Every structure is written in structure tokens, then in C-alpha cells.
Amino acid sequence: xxxxxxxxxxxxxxxxxxxxxxxxxxxxxxxxxxxxxxxxxxxxxxxxxxxxxxxxxxxxxxxxxxxxxxxxxxxx
Amino acid sequence: xxxxxxxxxxxxxxxxxxxxxxxxxxxxxxxxxxxxxxxxxxxxxxxxxxxxxxxxxxxxxxxxxxxxxxxxxxxxxxxxxxxxxxxxxxxxxxxxxxxxxxxxxxxxxxxxxxxxxxxxxxxxxxxxxxxxxxxxxxxxxxxxxxxxxxxxxxxxxxxxxxxxxxxxxxxxxxxxxxxxxxxxxxxxxxxxxxxxxxxxxxxxxxxxxxxxxxxxxxxxxxxxxxxxxxxxxxxxxxxxxxxxxxxxxxxxxxxxxxxxxxxxxxxxxxxxxxxxxxxxxxxxxxxxxxxxxxxxxxxxxxxxxxxxx
Numbered sequence: 558x559x560x561x562x563x564x565x566x567x568x569x570x571x572x573x574x575x576x577x578x579x580x581x582x583x584x585x586x587x588x589x590x591x592x593x594x595x596x597x598x599x600x601x602x603x604x605x606x607x608x609x610x611x612x613x614x615x616x617x618x619x620x621x622x623x624x625x626x627x628x629x630x631x632x633x
Numbered sequence: 634x635x636x637x638x639x640x641x642x643x644x645x646x647x648x649x650x651x652x653x654x655x656x657x658x659x660x661x662x663x664x665x666x667x668x669x670x671x672x673x674x675x676x677x678x679x680x681x682x683x684x685x686x687x688x689x690x691x692x693x694x695x696x697x698x699x700x701x702x703x704x705x706x707x708x709x710x711x712x713x714x715x716x717x718x719x720x721x722x723x724x725x726x727x728x729x730x731x732x733x734x735x736x737x738x739x740x741x742x743x744x745x746x747x748x749x750x751x752x753x754x755x756x757x758x759x760x761x762x763x764x765x766x767x768x769x770x771x772x773x774x775x776x777x778x779x780x781x782x783x784x785x786x787x788x789x790x791x792x793x794x795x796x797x798x799x800x801x802x803x804x805x806x807x808x809x810x811x812x813x814x815x816x817x818x819x820x821x822x823x824x825x826x827x828x829x830x831x832x833x834x835x836x837x838x839x840x841x842x843x844x845x846x847x848x849x850x851x852x853x854x855x856x857x858x859x860x861x862x863x864x865x866x867x868x869x870x871x872x873x874x875x876x877x878x879x880x881x882x883x884x885x886x887x888x889x890x891x892x893x894x895x896x897x898x899x900x901x902x903x904x905x906x907x908x909x910x911x912x913x914x915x916x917x918x919x920x921x922x923x924x925x926x927x928x929x930x931x932x933x934x935x936x937x938x939x940x941x942x
Contacts, residue, residue: 574641582902615924617924623643623904624907632924
């Protein structure tokens with residue numbers, strides 16, 4: 558458990574995937590922000606970031622499939 | 634049902650259920666139309682046995698050479714056309730039983746002296762809706778004219794069907810071509826022979842796993858002039874796991890229910906192992922490439938070193 562606390566950012570992907578549950582593809586960044594941008598994403602042991610702030614950094618505006626979204630997300 | 638993606642998949646999976654029956658059989662290697670019709674008798678018997686054992690099934694599949702066999706010296710005596718009486722019997726059987734069928738037939742090709750080793754699909758109205766010509770004849774033994782495209786045809790219950798034939802499946806690019814063209818089910822009729830039992834196993838699994846498609850692979854059995862076809866027909870899930878498999882060496886029917894919409898959902902919503910996306914977006918998670926990845930084809934093998942077209 559201490560290991561998990563030392564690198565909590567690895568859990569961010571889990572919380573992103575949960576926030577993305579209502580999304581189907583193809584989808585635009587604007588649509589994702591509209592639907593789930595208000596979701597708080599846990600980005601540290603005690604901190605949350607609105608999903609829209611994370612999404613704003615994603616380099617693409619349109620996603621043909623989930624793989625494209627997550628690749629772009631990880632490239633942001 | 635399947636192993637699936639690393640990430641939870643959003644939304645619902647909506648799919649119809651496609652019931653597939655495969656006939657593992659031993660065709661006569663015909664040298665005359667009388668023997669072709671004996672093979673067709675056997676095919677129709679298998680279709681009717683399937684209807685009794687698996688009432689309401691949707692799709693019937695035969696192995697390669699199911700209709701004509703592959704006579705070593707007299708195979709040209711039994712080449713068919715799509716409007717021949719023999720193909721007509723297959724059309725009539727599909728319409729009467731109200732099932733779709735995929736049949737291996739050696740057909741005359743317009744503009745060529747040599748016939749093509751074909752897979753055709755007949756719908757439940759008795760109409761030929763799909764024809765594929767084997768792109769990779771098993772050279773040097775097989776002297777059929779090679780095909781030039783891998784079409785995908787809408788089938789029953791939301792299926793999008795591509796056919797490849799036997800030795801085709803030894804080439805990874807034909808599986809990818811079928812999936813790239815939109816297939817969610819790749820059907821592979823074969824006359825696959827000993828000692829390549831392991832090749833049979835790994836190529837079918839590879840075709841399914843590497844392309845996230847169902848694979849329906851139907852083989853012959855029997856010893857003939859030069860080889861021994863071993864059977865072991867199989868249906869493979871899009872994660873590469875075998876759903877069902879026939880035994881070696883005996884005529885057999887295998888059946889499975891497939892979920893074509895599941896494949897479509899995997900292609901849309903899987904995050905990892907999404908090879909149809911990632912092979913065109915290599916390194917897409919690398920920040921240097923703006924989320925799109927490398928989209929150029931940098932494989933020499935896929936354009937023959939720049940001389941592919």
C-alpha cells in the first residue's frame with residue numbers, strides 16, 4: 558500500500574476511465590467536455606482536477622475510437 | 634465471454650447472435666460431374682443435419698474443395714460457373730432451408746484460362762452475394778489463377794464477412810486486409826494437411842487475435858493422392874481463444890454462437906490491443922507525435938520496397 562501512495566498518479570488513468578464511461582466513439586473533444594468535463598479526476602492522493610482541464614491539454618480535437626483518445630490523452 | 638481490453642469499455646454492447654454451423658467433411662476428388670453431384674449431396678446432407686441438430690441456425694460453412702475436391706490430373710473437367718446446375722443446387726438448398734451458406738467452389742474466371750479457387754456466399758434467398766478468389770494459391774502445387782481483392786459482404790445478424798481460403802491464412806497480410814476492409818468475421822475454408830497441424834492452430838489464432846475478429850476455420854479430412862487433411866476445424870474468438878474445435882480425422886459438425894456486434898464494439902472502444910488502429914498510428918502516445926503517432930507506412934514488406942503498385 559505504501560508503494561501505491563508514493564506514486565498515486567498512476568491511478569489517474571483509472572479515474573479517467575470511470576469518467577469516460579458514458580462516452581462512445583467517434584467523439585469530439587468538445588462533446589466529451591460537454592458530457593463529462595465537470596467530473597473531478599483524482600490526480601494526487603489529496604487532489605482533484607476538473608476533467609475539462611485535463612482534456613484541454615489533449616492535442617487532438619476528434620477521436621475515431623477509444624484507442625485514439627487514450628493515446629492522445631497520454632501524449633498530452 | 635472474451636478477455637477484452639485493459640480499460641473498462643463504455644456504453645452498451647448491442648449485438649444480434651449469429652449461429653454458425655461448420656461441416657468438416659471428406660470430399661470426393663471428382664473427375665466428373667457425377668462425382669461433383671455426389672459431393673453436393675453430402676454438403677446438403679450436412680446442411681440438413683445442421684438444421685435438425687441446431688434448429689434456426691443462420692450460416693453454414695464448408696471446407697475448401699467441398700464441392701469438387703482437387704483431383705490431381707482431371708480437376709479441369711469439373712470447373713463450374715455461378716449459373717451452373719451444380720451451384721444451382723446449393724442456391725436451392727440455402728433458399729429451402731432459409732440459411733446462408735459459404736461454399737468452396739472452383740470457378741471459371743472471365744478473361745483467364747485457369748480457374749480460380751473461390752469461396753462464395755449464398756444468402757437465404759438463394760442468391761450469390763459474395764465471391765472471393767483465393768489470393769495466395771498454394772504454390773507450386775496449386776495452379777489456380779490468384780485473386781486480386783478481399784471483399785467484405787454484409788451477412789446475417791450484423792455480420793460483415795470476409796472469406797480467405799486455406800494457404801491465404803499463412804500470410805498475415807490477408808487477415809489484416811480482411812479486417813481493414815471491415816470484416817467482423819473471417820471465414821477460412823481449407824484443405825489443410827499434415828504435418829502442419831501446429832501451423833493451422835497458430836495461424837487461426839493469430840488471425841483472430843491480431844485483428845480482433847472472429848475466425849471460422851473449416852477443414853477437410855481424409856487421405857488422398859498426395860496428402861492427408863487432418864480436420865480440427867475451429868471457431869476462434871476475437872481474443873484468440875478457441876471457442877470450439879472438431880476432432881482430427883473424422884467428419885464432424887461444429888457449431889457456435891457468435892456476436893458480431895461485439896467485434897464492432899471492440900474496434901470502437903478497446904484501448905489496448907487495438908491493432909487496426911495502432912498499426913496506422915505507431916507510437917501514438919509519444920508526445921513528439923501530437924497524439925496521432927507515426928502514420929506513414931515505413932515497412933518495406935508492405936510495398937515491396939516501393940515497387941508494390
